[in-house]
Amino acid sequence: MTTLPTFESSKKPGEGAVSRADLMHACMRNQLQAHDLIIRAVDKSGMTQKELAKRTGIDEATLSRILGQPKNLEINTISKIVYAACGAMLTLSFSYPRTQRSAVVLLMDVQPSTMDSTMLRNFTYAPIDHLSASAAVQVSTNQNAFEMMASSVSSRVRVTEVAPHA
Amino acid sequence: MSIIARVEELVAVGKLIHRPSSFLDISARNVILAPEIEALAQKPFADTPEGERHAALAAYLDAFSELNAITVSQDPYNKPGHTMLARAFPIEDEFWSMRITHPEDTAGMRLLGAFCAVDSFVGLACDFRENIMSFDDEVSAAKDRWADLFNGITPLSGSSLRDYLTNFREL
Numbered sequence: 583m584t585t586l587p588t589f590e591s592s593k594k595p596g597e598g599a600v601s602r603a604d605l606m607h608a609c610m611r612n613q614l615q616a617h618d619l620i621i622r623a624v625d626k627s628g629m630t631q632k633e634l635a636k637r638t639g640i641d642e643a644t645l646s647r648i649l650g651q652p653k654n655l656e657i658n659t660i661s662k663i664v665y666a667a668c669g670a671m672l673t674l675s676f677s678y679p680r681t682q683r684s685a686v687v688l689l690m691d692v693q694p695s696t697m698d699s700t701m702l703r704n705f706t707y708a709p710i711d712h713l714s715a716s717a718a719v720q721v722s723t724n725q726n727a728f729e730m731m732a733s734s735v736s737s738r739v740r741v742t743e744v745a746p747h748a
Numbered sequence: 749m750s751i752i753a754r755v756e757e758l759v760a761v762g763k764l765i766h767r768p769s770s771f772l773d774i775s776a777r778n779v780i781l782a783p784e785i786e787a788l789a790q791k792p793f794a795d796t797p798e799g800e801r802h803a804a805l806a807a808y809l810d811a812f813s814e815l816n817a818i819t820v821s822q823d824p825y826n827k828p829g830h831t832m833l834a835r836a837f838p839i840e841d842e843f844w845s846m847r848i849t850h851p852e853d854t855a856g857m858r859l860l861g862a863f864c865a866v867d868s869f870v871g872l873a874c875d876f877r878e879n880i881m882s883f884d885d886e887v888s889a890a891k892d893r894w895a896d897l898f899n900g901i902t903p904l905s906g907s908s909l910r911d912y913l914t915n916f917r918e919l
Contacts (some may be wrong), residue, residue: 603793606800610807610850611771614816621817621917650819650919651830651849652811677771 613652619672621649627667637666705715751864751901755780758897764870768779769813769914770806776815777913782786782893785874786857797854800878804850805857809833812869831919836860836887842903843887843894844912846871858883860890862903863912866873870894870903 583696598628624634631649640662648655659670665668758764765786768775781789781851789806793799802914812818818861821827824837829849846869856878861870873890880886894903 601793601795601799603795603799603803604791606851607791607793607803607807610804611810613850614807614811618811618816625817625917647830649917650828651832654852 608653609654613654616655616660617648617652620660621663623667623670624649630665634663634667638662749899749901751904752868754898754901755864755868755870763897767809767813769810771810772814775813776867777812778865779809779813779871780864780868781809781871782873784845785871788818788874798876800851801848801854801857803906805848805859805874808846808848808850812895813858815867815915818913818916819919821919822909828919830881833916837884840889841887842905843890844869845887860886862890862894864904866904866911867913872897 624631627634629637631642631645633638634647638645638649640659645663647653648659661672664672749918755764759766759780762783764780765783766775767779767781767786767789768839770789770791788802789809791806793803793806819828819830819832821831821834822839824835824839825839827834832847832849833846834847843860844894846861848857848859850856857874858877858880860873862872864870872893873886875886904912909918
């Protein structure tokens with residue numbers, strides 16, 4: 583028996599190809615996560631689009647479209663914007679829906695020198711019965727939102743803040 | 749009766765459904781939906797083009813619940829085509845359109861509703877964009893549904909976007 587996590591699917595295992603709708607759901611989720619991450623990075627930087635365009639080499643019109651809506655962006659494009667905006671690298675991880683083991687989204691690894699009180703905070707998030715499978719989750723920039731999240735998660739889930747880099 | 753108390757009543761009797769993120773089971777923002785709309789955004793999705801569009805709707809709602817950044821436009825008649833949330837006309841009625849613009853080869857979907865509190869959206873009318881022949885009629889349908897449910901209580905009204913939601917980017 584496998585111990586690998588599976589994800590909630592609209593098709594039962596063994597039914598062949600994953601449903602196109604499930605694939606769309608996965609793709610859209612990641613596009614939305616990337617869009618959110620980019621906006622947070624840019625807002626945090628305080629840079630204008632013009633300044634960011636100059637720093638990244640991405641033309642301003644394209645940058646405006648990227649910030650305007652979730653899109654199917656290249657990893658390189660996300661990487662350039664996030665790094666140029668706040669010196670952060672991307673961390674990519676697996677994630678699983680709430681019914682399974684853990685949840686993860688794109689994370690920014692912020693350099694210690696750029697940390698401040700409003701930086702993104704990292705947490706682990708794991709079902710109680712799979713503590714060893716805990717994984718990081720990027721939450722919001724403020725304490726209120728974290729407290730809201732912590733109070734609204736299921737009692738089967740543990741959320742713990744991860745100490746920032748030393 | 750406060751608007752929140754009324755929402756809680758409606759949720760308690762099943763006339764509205766509170767939908768946390770289907771992925772993280774959290775509600776950093778609140779999405780409250782008419783039952784038939786909530787059903788559209790529930791797995792399993794049909795393995796059809798329509799199912800893909802419902803999956804996109806679910807992903808958008810999850811993002812809203814998880815406090816993702818939202819792009820917003822306040823002018824109903826002058827907004828970028830890709831804005832994620834826009835005021836509906838007339839502005840003073842306080843209805844908004846959540847604009848699901850994916851999959852990219854479709855016209856997307858529109859979810860019409862109003863805010864009942866900061867970061868708390870009540871969605872009352874939803875359809876594929878190409879099925880909405882008259883946007884004003886669709887807004888009217890949402891307003892009528894609100895009137896039926898809320899007994900004279902009006903939607904949240906604010907003077908700036910910060911009165912409606914957090915973590916937004918105005919376009």
